[in-house]
Amino acid sequence: MSGRRWNRNAAEGGSRGTKRKKGQGLSLGLPAASEIPLLPADENEEPDENQEIDRDMISSFTGSTLSKAKKNRITNQFLTQLNQQKADKEAKQVKRKPLIEKKQINGEAPLPHQRRRTVPIPFLVDQELDLQVDEEEEADKRKRLEENRKADEENARRQRELFNESQMEEIVEEEVEKEVEVEEKDGAESVSLQTVQNSFTFLDPVENEARKQAKRGKPKKKTPSKTTKPRKTRETPSRRREFEEKIKSMTEEEAIELAKNYVDQGNEPTTKMEKPRKKRKSQGMMDEFEDEEEPVQRQAEEEWEDIQITTNHAAAPLQVCTNGDININLRRNVKEEKKVKKKGITKEDREDIAELHKAHLVTLIAHVTWVNKQIDDEEVKGLMLSTVPQELVWEGQSDLVDRSLVRSVVQHFRSQFRVVQFEKEKKPSNRNPLLRVIKRKSATPIQAVQLVAALFRSIGINVRYCVAIDPVPIKATVKTTVHIKQLKEAPIDCDFDPVANGATNHQDPIRKVWIEFYSTTENRWSTLDLFNKKSADKLVHDDPRALIDPRRPFGYVFAIEHDYIKDITRRYSLRWSVTKQFRVFEERWLFHIFRRLSSKAFKNRGPEFKRREMEDERSLMLCEEIEEFPTSAEGFRRHPTYTLEKFITKYQMLMPDAQPVGEFKEMAVYKREDVKELHSMDKWLQEGRVVKEGEEPLKKVPKKKQREEEKPQKIPAPPQERELVNINGQEFTAEEIDMAMEQARIQNEEESAPLTSLYGLWQTLPYEPQVASDGVVPRNRYGNVYLFKPDMCPIGCVHIRKPGLGKICKTLGIDYAPAMVAWETKMGRSVPLLDGYVVCEEQSEILVEAWEQNEQRVREERQKKKEKLVYGRWKRILIKMITRARVDEKYGEREDNGLIHGTNVEEKKEKTKKTKKGGPHEHEFEEVMIDGEKGVYENRCTCGLKIRFEKL
DNA sequence: CTGGTCAAGATACCTTTGACCCTT
DNA sequence: GAAGGGTCTTTGGTATCTTGACCA
Known part of the structure; x- marks a missing residue:
């Protein structure tokens, strides 16, 4: 600003009537005052570092200008904020951390699209918000900040002109806001004095998902969840829809939980379903269409995504609406779209289909569990038992279960019940449908099987209710992919439930449901076929596979007994290897589902149960082994x-x-x-294993060619400078020799193409970390420590993941090595991914302490710098206020209460003009040098006004 | 109609230690 | 001037899998 300083003595003429020139600061128009301490002469001038600003100082500054209340309020606010600022140092650290967190491996690092930044709200903002900010939003924010800054400049200008009491507060606020914004713009840590906690957090995927769920859950709260009602509820279309809605968006875990709940509460889970929601990826065209079709609904579901993306061929690419929303109109690239369409099944499609399969499977399992609950209903069992003659009850309670007993039970059932192909569908009731069937004495084949199961159980014979189910295929084919894509666009009903949908023409519903009983004479689970077409008398199949229609492949056969559900597919599978292809690839997943849906009580069952289970398991394994050879080579x-x-x-x-x-x-x-x-050795190393010494490679395969190095070509020396070399009497130039050698090298390389040696697991040992000695970290030839697995850390060393640790090690003279945790592809080449440092254990404590101290120091320094800036600005404002006040006190007009009044410049100007001798006029100054050595000058007006000042 | 073979195209796997510029 | 961090760009050859056409 101005380098001039007012000579106090020369200010006798006062500033009254002085026309302030544009761009001149307030200080220009004010006399220098010795009692004003530490006036920053220039905007860029840093305030004294040692200055201490406290309440008293601020109070003294504010002096007579502000009312006591306002003064206190402002100073209090200011000081509280500063204190908070000090207390919230940690938050800044969090913001610096991501560098490391970003580089986490093992799938722990959140994917970019999962990251949400929590942006701190600058202080002096009333609300304490936790904003979810997207990239676009940030851009928007930057824009706003820019605007704000401009507004600030405007304010600063205003500040010079308007300086009355009422505007004081506003100016102070603006000043402080500007402070914050400048820092944000500079990329420094955002200052947040109210919400520094979580100022910058990467949500981990689980938490993020939980948040999403929580958000999704919100709108649903309006309708208090019926599912949590303890009493049984009837299934209605609305509930069915609700279930579908849930299925759509839930994770595997939730699906199981939900299915379990439904079963527990006696609700039938629907099997109508839509595509399970996947994490949305922005690149898909489909997604955009979805957004276009149901933006309102989508918005309600995903509140944090408040940017609407629409597709419009002709529209401008970006529109900023007046309400602050951004509409991005994408011009669809027709070529690109065609490309997408042309593409076959992508990995994503495969995942989609697998997920759909799993979700469907879970609902089907839940359905089976639900049906089994109906069979196990005490009322049903009781009613069935009431029809049974006493002899049969006694027989059932004996330990002997054989075919004759089974036959007599079935015969009894047949004598009591009539089996009809179709039953008129009655309106759904919340009562067990089997009760109605018992009352009516006529059952559909499926109900017959269920009733027979109930009958067996009622007389004390444990039978398994078995169901063959075939969910949507897991194998991705073009057809299914197209189907899934259709589902993505417009959800349609796809009722795959074989039980509910049993009446479809080519499927034989009877063959989907049957009973298994444990034959004590044969010591195995035997299949009971109620509807044997070949011979009505032959109830028990010797080969269970006779039950299955070989033309209809299926994926799963489940047996359920009380709360214990089991996969018995192998027993009924004609070709297990083929069946396997229709199933979930990970066997463990199914076990996991069973464990979640089954009661834990089966673990505590008696030894007899366990023995049977062992026997059953063995027979199932045998089924797998005795499979015949495939019929084709491809098989x-x-x-x-x-x-x-x-x-x-x-x-x-x-x-x-x-x-x-x-x-x-x-x-x-x-x-x-x-x-x-x-x-290869390297691959094993990444698995945390090393090839034993002296092991011969089992196989050698040609190595992948390394990428040609783009090294600058050697410029051969000019020939005239090169000497001739005599070899065997012949003379060659050095260049010729070079060429010959190069050729030989290439030939040699071709002949002995580099090979990779391969080793088997049994040739390897778990990686044994080296031992650190004398404070030296053992390292590889690249100076790193391989840390693909945590237990690969050298003995006596620790892995510390703190940024900038290496620097501290260096200053302390501690030996360290960067930890290499994985490979990363950058620029199309593999580069090691380093994360943290490995140091000797004995030095780690000192080191961490030093690191923390250093961090503390850095933080403090940064804080100090910031404070200095803030204080400086505060001081400037206050000094200006006081100066102004003093000037006004000395030369201005006073109200009766002694406060300065009226700093409206125009008003003052008018007043000045009116009070001037010789009528109102504008001063026209002439600059006169008074003392050239000291740089003292005087501005003189014809009216007699003189203003003395110094030039620096 | 089913199942096998083959060819073409798509996808997966293996590999495995920069360079330069700007800021501090 | 040294050190450190960000950014640049997005391999490429081969094995294996998938699919659809064709044929027995």
Whole structure:
């Protein structure tokens, strides 16, 4: 600003009537005052570091200008905020951290689209908000900040002109706001004095999901969840819809939980379903369409996504609406769209379909559980028991269960009940439908099976209610993918429930439901076929597979007994290897579902139960083993038990002692277990294993060619400078020799193409970390420590993941090595991903302490700097206020109460003009040098006004 | 109609230690 | 001037899988 300083003595003429020139600061028009301390002469001038500003100082500054209340309020606010600022140092650290967090591996790092930044609200903002800000929103914010800054400049200008009491507060606020914004713009840590907590957090996926769920859940709160009602509720279309809604958006865990709840509460889970919601990815065109079609609904569901994306061919790419929303209109790239369409099944499609399959499967399992609950209903069992003659009851209670007993039970059932193909559908009631069937004495085949099961159970014979189910196929084909895509666009009903939908023409519903009983004479679970078409008398099949229609492949057969549900598919599968392809790839997943849906009580069942289970398991395994060879060579490709030599891949090996177990089209058939996976040394190292010393590679495969190095070509020296070399009497130039050597090198490389040595698991040992000694960290040839697994850390060392630790190690003279945790692809090449440092254990404590101290110091420094800036600005404002007040006190007019009144410049101008001798006029100054050495000048007006000042 | 084979195209896997510029 | 961090760009060859056409 101005370098001039007022000579106090020269100010006799006062500033009255002085026309302030544009761009001149307030200080120009004010006399210098020795009692005003530490006036920053320039905007850029840093205030004294040692200055201490406290309440008293501020109070003294505010002096007579402000009312006591206002003064107190402002100073209090200011000081509280500063205190908070000090207390909230941690938050800033959080913001710096992400660098490391971003680089986390093992899938722990949140994906970019999952990240939400919580932006701190600058202080002096009333609300304490937790804003979810998207990239677009941030851009918007930056824009607003820019606008704000402009407004601030405007304010600053205003400040120079308007300076009355009423505007004081506003100016102070603006000043402080500006402070904050400037810092935000600079990319420094955002100052938040009210919401520094969570000022910058990366939500982890689970938490994020939970948040989403919570958000989604909100609108639903309006209708208090019927599902939580303890009493049984009838299924209505609205409830069905509700269930569908839930299915749509839930995770696997939730699906199980929900299914369980429905079963527990006696609600039938619907099997009508839509595509399970996946994490939305922005690149899909479909998503955009979805947004377009139901923006309102979507918005309600996902409140945090408040940006509408619409597709419009002709529209401008970006529109900012007056209400602050941003509409992004994307011009659809027709070529790109075609490309997308042309593409076959993507990984994403596959995942979608697998997810759909799983979700459907869960609902079907829940359905089975629900039906089983109806069978186990005490009322149903009681009614069934009441029809049974006493002899049968006694017989049932004996330990002997054989075919004759089963036959007599079935005969009794047949004598009591009539089986009809179709039953007139009655309106749904919340009573157990089986009760109605018992009353009516006529049942559909499925109900008959259920009643027979209830009958067996009522007389004390444990039977399994078995269901073959076939959910939407898990294997992604073009057809199913198209179907899924349709589902994505417009949800349609796809009732895959084989039980409910049993009457469809080509499916035989009877073959979908049956009973298994444990035959004590045969010591195995036997299949009871109520509706044997071949011979009505033959109730029990010797081969359970006779029950299954070989033309209709299915994925799963479940048996349920009380709360214990079990997968018995293998017993009924004609070709397990084929069946497997229709099932969830991860077997564990199914076990997990069962464990969640089954009662824990089965664990505590008696030894007899356990024995039967063991026996059953053994028979199931046998079913798997006795499977015949596939009928085609292709069938061997992914066969679980057998394989052909031609299907052994590059990174696999047949064990040398493996014997062929058969022959297929003149090709030897081997057991799958004789084929072993091989890996290179590096690969094993990443698995945390090292190849044993002295182990010979089992296989050598050509190495992948390394990318050509783009090294600058050597510029050969000018020939005239090179000497001739004499080899065997012949003279060559050095260049010729170079070329020959290069050729030889290339030839050599081609001949001995680099090979990768592969080793088997049994040739490896778990990685044994090296031992640190004398405070030196053992490291590899790149100076790193391999830390692919946490237990690979050298003994006596610790892995500390703190940014900037290396620097401190260096200053302290502590040996350290960066930890390499994974490989990363950058610029199309693999580069190591370093995360944290490895240091010797004994030094870690000192180091961490030093690091923390350093952090503390850095934080404090930053804080100090910030405070200095804030204080400086405060001081400037206050000094200006006081100066102004003093000037006004000395030269201005006073009200009766002694307060300065009227700083309206125009008003003052008018007053000045009127009081001037010689009528109102505008001063026209002439600059006169008084003392050239001291730089004292005087501005003189014809009216006699003189203003003395110093030039620096 | 089913199942096998084959070819073409799509996808997955393996590999595995920059360079430069700007700020502090 | 040194150190450190951000940014640049997005490999490429081969094995394996998938799909659809064709044929027995």
